[in-house]
Amino acid sequence: MTVIAPFDPWKGPLCTCPPKYSFSAYTGCTHACLYCYISSYIPRPFECRAKRRLIERLLRELRKVNPDLHISIANSSDPYPPVEAKLELTRRALRELLSRGYKVQLITKSDLVVRDLDLIRSGNCSVSITVTTLDEKLANKLEPLAPSPKRRIKALETLVRGGVPCSARLDPIIPGINDEGVEKLVKSIAKAGVSHVVSSTYKAKVDSFERLVKAYPKLRERLYELYWSKGVRIGRSRLLPRKVRYNLLKYVKELVEENGMTFATCREGFPSLQSGETCDGSHLIPNRRAQPRLTLF
Numbered sequence: 001m002t003v004i005a006p007f008d009p010w011k012g013p014l015c016t017c018p019p020k021y022s023f024s025a026y027t028g029c030t031h032a033c034l035y036c037y038i039s040s041y042i043p044r045p046f047e048c049r050a051k052r053r054l055i056e057r058l059l060r061e062l063r064k065v066n067p068d069l070h071i072s073i074a075n076s077s078d079p080y081p082p083v084e085a086k087l088e089l090t091r092r093a094l095r096e097l098l099s100r101g102y103k104v105q106l107i108t109k110s111d112l113v114v115r116d117l118d119l120i121r122s123g124n125c126s127v128s129i130t131v132t133t134l135d136e137k138l139a140n141k142l143e144p145l146a147p148s149p150k151r152r153i154k155a156l157e158t159l160v161r162g163g164v165p166c167s168a169r170l171d172p173i174i175p176g177i178n179d180e181g182v183e184k185l186v187k188s189i190a191k192a193g194v195s196h197v198v199s200s201t202y203k204a205k206v207d208s209f210e211r212l213v214k215a216y217p218k219l220r221e222r223l224y225e226l227y228w229s230k231g232v233r234i235g236r237s238r239l240l241p242r243k244v245r246y247n248l249l250k251y252v253k254e255l256v257e258e259n260g261m262t263f264a265t266c267r268e269g270f271p272s273l274q275s276g277e278t279c280d281g282s283h284l285i286p287n288r289r290a291q292p293r294l295t296l297f
């Protein structure tokens with residue numbers, strides 16, 4: 001198994017991301033979000049395991065990495081689970097990558113990312129923090145072991161103040177669960193200094209859907225109707241009906257742009273809603289250091 005690989009091995013039909021790599025220091029993620037998709041392909045998904053000989057493998061695999069493409073950290077786990085405070089695996093990997101001039105985008109739900117501000121602002125690195133609601137009670141139910149929304153917004157503020165270009169992921173939006181507080185959330189993200197927002201609707205898989213409706217039994221019927229009776233199947237997921245998704249995301253786009261930020265959707269099939277240069281926010285990665293050349297390794 002490699003530690004660094006081309007992003008999107010399944011070539012999702014709706015993905016508009018630029019070509020990039022994906023890197024994770026950990027397998028599994030202790031945040032245990034109800035909607036998480038990794039439980040459909042990672043055994044023991046909510047147990048976080050550090051990858052063995054991580055830095056040695058990373059340095060070896062970098063020989064094959066195209067230095068023009070950026071490295072996204074991480075897509076199937078959070079790079080800052082609680083154990084990272086002690087192990088510092090993401091920090092060590094980040095140091096190796098940024099000191100060599102690689103372009104990196106960190107994607108996290110944890111304010112532990114602020115610990116690495118010294119490294120982040122010294123290299124070609126931007127940060128994207130996912131915030132799905134400002135409602136602490138709701139977040140606690142939806143993302144039980146992730147840091148609170150308040151801490152995530154504070155982390156965005158600190159990073160922006162420290163000179164780091166930041167985007168936010170308002171992702172996923174789940175009808176009847178977190179679609180109501182979007183306006184307040186967008187305002188708070190804008191106030192933190194974020195310049196780009198990526199949003200998408202919940203994409204149901206059988207296991208994540210079961211977790212959700214077990215936690216919200218009163219919504220079972222409505223969500224079943226929306227996703228299974230009226231929704232569409234795309235790849236391995238069930239999505240809301242196209243019109244419902246379009247209207248919801250258009251509403252978010254308008255709020256985001258009214259608040260001075262650019263907008264994009266993630267795997268929705270609506271490129272016309274995109275106002276940012278990229279969907280994933282990777283256009284924010286600064287060019288502070290010369291790019292590495294393959295011959296260096």
Ligand code: SF4
Nearest residue numbers: 029031032033036077
């Ligand atoms: S933070 Fe991401 S990878 Fe971790 S449990 Fe939540 S959705 Fe899954």
